[in-house]
Amino acid sequence: MAAIPKAAGEGRGADDFPADDLTRIAERHLVQPWPVAGSIGAEARGRIEAGEGVYVTDAAGRRLIDGPAGMWCVNAGHRNRALADVMASQAMELSYNSPWYTTNAPSAILSGRLAGHAPDGVDHVFYTTGGSSAVETALRFMQFYNNVRGRPEKKLIVSRQGGYHGSTYLSASLNGRPRDHDWMDSAGEQVVKLTCPDPFRRPAGMSLEAFADFLVAEFRQVIETTGAERIGAFIAEPIMASGGVIVPPDGYLKRMHALCRENGILFIADEVVTAFGRLGEVFASKAVFDIEPDMITFAKGVTSGYFPLGGVMIAGRLFEDLRRSNHTEAMFAHGLTYSSHPVGCAVALKNLDILEDGLLEHARSVSDHFQKSLKALEDLPLVGEVRGMGLMACVECVADRFSNNPLTLDLEVGKRIDRHCHDLGLLVRPLINMCVMSPPLTISPDQIEEMTAILRRGIELTMDDLTREGLWNG
Structure with a gap:
C-alpha cells in the first residue's frame, strides 16, 4: 500500500477509511506492544471505535463492558465530558x-x-x-x-x-x-x-x-x-x-x-x-x-x-x-x-x-460486591482461585485443584475465555491461564452482575472447548 496522502482541506480521520483499509494500514505500518516475531510488523489487532462509561464499542458494533478499564487506567470511565x-x-x-x-x-x-x-x-x-x-x-x-x-x-x-x-x-x-x-x-x-x-x-x-x-x-x-x-x-x-x-x-x-x-x-x-x-x-x-x-x-x-x-x-x-x-x-x-x-x-x-467528589467513595462502596460476585466463580471446576482487593481481581484457571498446576492446561486458556467473553459483551485481560478484571471505578452493582455473568459463561464455554479437544477432563 502506498503512503496515505493528506486530503485537501482537513486531514483524513478514521471515518474517511473503510474498515478493510484500516486493517491493511495497520498490518503494513503499525507496530503494537508485545508482538511475536512471527507476526511483528504485519498484524492488525481488534479495533475499538468508541467508549462511554464502563462500555466500549468494537469495530463490529458490539457494546462491551471494559473489564480491564483499558489497561488498569480508565478509572473515571470513558467519554467523561x-x-x-x-x-x-x-x-x-x-x-x-x-x-x-x-x-x-x-x-x-x-x-x-x-x-x-x-x-x-x-x-x-x-x-x-x-x-x-x-x-x-x-x-x-x-x-x-x-x-x-x-x-x-x-x-x-x-x-x-x-x-x-x-x-x-x-x-x-x-x-x-x-x-x-x-x-x-x-x-x-x-x-x-x-x-x-x-x-x-x-x-x-x-x-x-x-x-x-x-x-x-x-x-x-x-x-x-x-x-x-x-x-x-x-x-x-x-x-x-x-x-x-x-x-x-x-x-x-x-x-x-x-x-x-x-x-x-x-x-x-x-x-x-x-x-x-x-x-x-x-x-x-x-x-x-x-x-x-x-x-x-x-x-x-x-x-x-x-x-x-x-x-x-x-x-x-x-x-x-x-x-x-x-x-x-x-x-x-x-x-x-x-x-x-x-x-x-x-x-x-x-x-x-x-x-474526591464521590468516585473514591463509590469505588469503596461497590468493591465488596465486586469481590464477592467474582469469588462465586470458584464453583467452576476450571477455576483454581479468584483473588483481589478493591476493584481489581484475577480468576486463575488450573488443570486440577490438587496440584494447582497450570502447565498441563492449554496455556491459551485466558485468550480462549477472552474470545468467548468478547462475543458475549465483555473485554477481559487474558494472562496465560488467568483473567484479570479491573473495570472503571464508575461501575454499578448491576453492571458488576452483568460482567460476572458473562465471564461465567465464557469460562463454561472454554471448559466445553477444552473437553471436546481432549485438553482437559474436568
Whole structure:
C-alpha cells in the first residue's frame, strides 16, 4: 500500500477509511506492544471505535463492558465530558512549556494536592510520561542520591518474581515474569529477585503466617549475604497487577518496609496500578497497607488514561540529605521533554476533583460486591482461585485443584475465555491461564452482575472447548 496522502482541506480521520483499509494500514505500518516475531510488523489487532462509561464499542458494533478499564487506567470511565473539556481548555491556554527553564501553574498546583494525599513527608513529585519512566526516574534518583552521599557501591535493586515494573531497559530489568526476559536483554547484574509473595502458590502445607515469615527471612538473608551497603532500593507493587493480582500475606509489606529502614535501603512502592482509586484511595501505601515509602511511582489512573502522565512522589528528607551533602554542585541530570506537561497536569487536577467528589467513595462502596460476585466463580471446576482487593481481581484457571498446576492446561486458556467473553459483551485481560478484571471505578452493582455473568459463561464455554479437544477432563 502506498503512503496515505493528506486530503485537501482537513486531514483524513478514521471515518474517511473503510474498515478493510484500516486493517491493511495497520498490518503494513503499525507496530503494537508485545508482538511475536512471527507476526511483528504485519498484524492488525481488534479495533475499538468508541467508549462511554464502563462500555466500549468494537469495530463490529458490539457494546462491551471494559473489564480491564483499558489497561488498569480508565478509572473515571470513558467519554467523561469534564476531563475532555479541561484537556481542550488547557491546550488552548498553554499547550506546552519547557520544564528545563520554566514552570506552569497546573503542575505546581497538582504537586501540592498530590502531596496532601501521600503519606506524611512524601511531599515532592517529579512528573514523567507514564509508569515505566516513573520507575526509571525513581531508580536513577536512588543512584544519584547514593553517589552524592559518597556511597557509589550502594546500587543493587531488589525486586520480586512475578512483579512488573515497566518496559524501559532498567525498569524492565526488574520484571519477574519469565517471558519478559526470554528474548530481551536486561541489566540483570543490577537486580536481585526475591520469591513471589503469592499465597496461592506457597508450598503445600505451609500456613500463611509461615509463608510470610519465609518471605521476610529471605529478604533478611539477602541483605546479610549481599551487604546492606550494596543494596540501594527495594521495589514492590503493593498488589502485583500484571503478575496476576497477587495480594501478599497480611503484614508482609510492613515487615519488608521495616527491614529497609533498618538497613538504609530505599523502599519504592510501585503504585502505577493501585493508586487513584483502584483500592479506594488516591495512594494505597499508607491508607491500605500502613507503610510510608521513600518513593511512590504512579501513572495510569492519575489522568484516567485521558493523557499520558506519570510521576514519582519522593520523601522530602531525601532532598534535605542532598542539600546537606558535600557535593552541592552535583546535578541530577535526568529529565523528559514532557515532564510537568501542562495539559496532562490540568487533566490530572480535574481527575482528582472527580475522585474526591464521590468516585473514591463509590469505588469503596461497590468493591465488596465486586469481590464477592467474582469469588462465586470458584464453583467452576476450571477455576483454581479468584483473588483481589478493591476493584481489581484475577480468576486463575488450573488443570486440577490438587496440584494447582497450570502447565498441563492449554496455556491459551485466558485468550480462549477472552474470545468467548468478547462475543458475549465483555473485554477481559487474558494472562496465560488467568483473567484479570479491573473495570472503571464508575461501575454499578448491576453492571458488576452483568460482567460476572458473562465471564461465567465464557469460562463454561472454554471448559466445553477444552473437553471436546481432549485438553482437559474436568
